[in-house]
Amino acid sequence: MSTLAHTVSDSKVMLRRNLTHQLRYPSVTIMLVGLPIVFLLVFVYVFGGQLGAGLGPHQGRHAYLDYVVPGLLLITVASVVQGTAIMVATDMTAGIIDRFRTMAIARASVLTGHVLASLLQTLAAIGVLIGVALGLGFTSSAGPLAWLGAIGILTLSAIALIWLAVALGLSAKSVETASNTPMFLILLPFLGSGFVPTATMPEGLRQFAQYQPFTPVTDTVRALLTGGAVGDHAIVAIAWSCGIALGSYLWAIRLYNRRRAATLN
């Protein structure tokens, strides 16, 4: 078998291993997928009436539901990658990784397995959130293509954040640290266009909110799902995602190889 074929087959084996872990350890998955749903309910039913009124005249809870779903989709991505960091950090403390290092397996497959498993988990979580949102009355003007585009942009940002979480998980000295460091990712959609228009924010915060990476992704998804001009948002969103993905990927690989070297010496 060629090197590429080995890489693909080893990554598939690792993906299966990680998916089995998710199934055997469902409490984490349930918590991470459940969090955005709880947020959705709280924001729509507790804050939604008031926040919806702020969106414009004659607007209310229902308008706010339509407004907030893209933000919550980002929260969903950020929530699931908390689990990625924990899983990676836990894995690195387990003896099985030392065994993998002594075997002739494709170098990156351990990490690729984690990334692919987390990506599938994220897509499932996004599916669940959209299902719940539709159940609550979320109305989308999007056609199949726009939906596909929205899912595509979310997938790309998920890949970026998952690699970032992998790197954070690898850099953490303990599993506890790994479960804390990616927490800021859940906070970032709040400090962007996820929950309220950035124009309502005070000076300083507003600039941060407008230029941080979550905002163009949120804006693109919102434009695709609820109508509106996508404009430059998509390009900025794609650029941010690719940049974060690449940087995190290189960082993660370096950390992984360094650990590998440390064990062998």
Place this chain on the structure above:
Amino acid sequence: MHVGGHDVRTDPDGVRAVIGVTGQFSAVDNLLTGEENLRLMADLRHLPRPAGQRRVAELLERFELADAASRLASTYSGGMRRRLDLAMTLVGEPKVIFLDEPTTGLDPPSRLVMWEIIGQLAASGVTILLTTQYLDEADRLADQIAVLDQGRIAAQGTPAELKARIGGGHVQLRFADLDQAASARTLLPHAQVDDDDLVLRVPADHRVDSLRRLLYDLHEAHIAVEDLSMHTPDLDDVFLAVTAHHVPGQAGGDPADQKEPAPS
């Protein structure tokens, strides 16, 4: 340096493909069952599916894990984990196996099972490098032993060679009273007196006629021996002798035992 014909520097994956490593801390996946752990190894060794399934079933049987095959590894006892660990190492049929303290912390029956498996493996022609703190284990399993002291090889050889280096054993005689012991001391001037004046240690090889001779001499001199025991030097004596310059407890010396050193 070459391992199994592969250069460690230029072909590390070639080396990885022919070796198996079982570390001191069990390298099993706790969230997978015993069978899934073995399947994982078969898949990562790129065994074709039917061959992999056969190998997994065979190893489960051989390592007495068939009944526990569908249980999570986290529920296994210490001995079962160690067996699963070694079985996982063997999935790829390695030519060289590194075993790092394979019986540390095992109960006596599990240790015996492990010893049996290691013996069978060595008999099948696999090269095994085994490290251990238990010198009786080294004595029992190894063809070649290297005693490590502070990271350096302090002595190397077969168990017999190492024991021969520190000389023969002794016969320990205990007498009923001080008179008898005093007479025996006169009769056997080479003997060492123990702390207890009733005990004499007589240097001796372990040939039957020299023992018979000793007992005959004592009998002729009308000296009654209350108790007799024979002491062969064991590897503990060897270890203490070759590392004698260190204060016990201070030396980081890992007594280690290598079985048939890998071709280097």
